[in-house]
Amino acid sequence: MASRTLVSVRGLVKAYGDFTVLHGIDLDIAEGEVVCVVGPSGSGKSTLIRCINRLEDFSKDSVIEIDGLPVERGPSLAQVRAEVGMVFQNFNLFPHMTVVKNVMLAPMRVRRTPSDHARVQALKLLERVGIAEQAEKYPGQLSGGQQQRVAIARALAMEPRVMLFDEPTSALDPEMVGEVLDVMRDLAKTGVTMVVVTHEMGFARQVADRVIFMDGGRIVEAGTPPDIFDSPREQRTRDFLRAVL
Ligand code: ADP
Ligand code: MG
Numbered sequence: 001m002a003s004r005t006l007v008s009v010r011g012l013v014k015a016y017g018d019f020t021v022l023h024g025i026d027l028d029i030a031e032g033e034v035v036c037v038v039g040p041s042g043s044g045k046s047t048l049i050r051c052i053n054r055l056e057d058f059s060k061d062s063v064i065e066i067d068g069l070p071v072e073r074g075p076s077l078a079q080v081r082a083e084v085g086m087v088f089q090n091f092n093l094f095p096h097m098t099v100v101k102n103v104m105l106a107p108m109r110v111r112r113t114p115s116d117h118a119r120v121q122a123l124k125l126l127e128r129v130g131i132a133e134q135a136e137k138y139p140g141q142l143s144g145g146q147q148q149r150v151a152i153a154r155a156l157a158m159e160p161r162v163m164l165f166d167e168p169t170s171a172l173d174p175e176m177v178g179e180v181l182d183v184m185r186d187l188a189k190t191g192v193t194m195v196v197v198t199h200e201m202g203f204a205r206q207v208a209d210r211v212i213f214m215d216g217g218r219i220v221e222a223g224t225p226p227d228i229f230d231s232p233r234e235q236r237t238r239d240f241l242r243a244v245l
Contacts, residue, residue: 006031006193007052007066007162013059014047014217021047022058023217029162029195034188036204037197038228039214040240045197048214049164052195053084067161082110085155085163089171091147093139093154100126100135103154110158118157125153129183145176149183156187163187165196201245205229213237 007029014022021044029035037045050056052064054071064071069080093102103122107113113121126132129149139147148168155163165184169177181203188194188207198204204211204225211228213221213236221234229245232238 004031005029006033007195008064009048009052010063012048012051012062012064014044014051014056014062015059021217022051025217025219027212027219029193031161031193032191033209034194034196034207035210035212036208037195037212037214038199038201038204038240039212039220043214044217045214046166047217049086049166049195049197052162052164053081053086055086078110082158083161085158085160087148087151087155087163087165087168089167091139091144091151091171093147093151095139098136098138099131099142099150102139102150103157106154106158122153122157125156126150128156128186129153130179143176144172145179148172148176148180152180152183152187162193162195165194165198167197167199169198169200199244201229201241213240215240 005028009025009027012022012025013020025048037048039045047056051058054077066080066083069076071080100119100122103125104115104118107118107121108115123132123135126135129152131146131149134142134146139150169180172180181200185207208225210222211225212219213228215236221228221232221237228237229241232241
C-alpha cells in the first residue's frame, strides 16, 4: 500500500458552544488506504468526516490538509472540496433530475465539463456501480440500494482524491445493504482512498486497512482489523464490540 499521506488531520477540535464534540483528533490517511471509523452513536464520527471537507467549521488551531492543501475558508475551499467525494446516509440525490443528470451535474458546474462528455463519463460510472440501465429514471423510482449506488457514482464523477462515507447503508432495508457494500468493496480493491463510518463490522473487518474506534470525541484505539476486533486493548473498545457483534 502507498504510504504517501493524502489527508492529514492535526489537533482537530470542534465545539458547539460549550460542548466539545472533538477533543483534538490526529489522523493521517495514506493514498489508497481504506479506513473504517466505528464507535457508539454520538461519539463524533460524522462530525470528524464532515470536518474533512469543511461541511463543519472547526477550531482555528486545528489543521486539516488534503494533499498538502489546507481545508480553510477562502478562495481555495471549492478546489479542495472538489477533491473530496461524500456519500451520506440518506443519499441526498436531486429528486427532480434523472439519475444520469445527477451524476453529470457537478463535473459540468464545477469542472465545466461539456455535457456530452459528462454524460459519457456518467454512464461509465453508472456501469461501474451496476446501475446503467436506470440512467433515465428519477431517484424516486429507484430502491434505496440503487439510489445509494447512484450517490456513489455521483461522488466519483468529480474524480475525488478521497471518498468519505457516513453510514452509507444505515438507512437501507437489510436486503439492500449487500449491493452497496459490494460496490464499496470494489472501489477499495481498485485503490480508491476511503474513509467509511460504518456499523457494518463484517465490512470493516474484511475491507479496512485500518479501523479507528472513537468514543467521546476521541480516537480511543486504532489498528488493523485483527488488532481491533480480535485483541482490542481498551476496555471501551471491548464494551462497544460486545454490544454490536
Ligand atoms: P456520531 O456520528 O458518532 O453519531 P456526531 O458527530 O453526529 O456523532 O455527533 C457528536 C456529538 O455532537 C453528539 O453529542 C451530537 O449530539 C453533537 N452534535 C452534532 N451536531 C450538533 C449540532 N449541530 N449542534 C449541537 N450538537 C451537535
Ligand atoms: Mg453519525
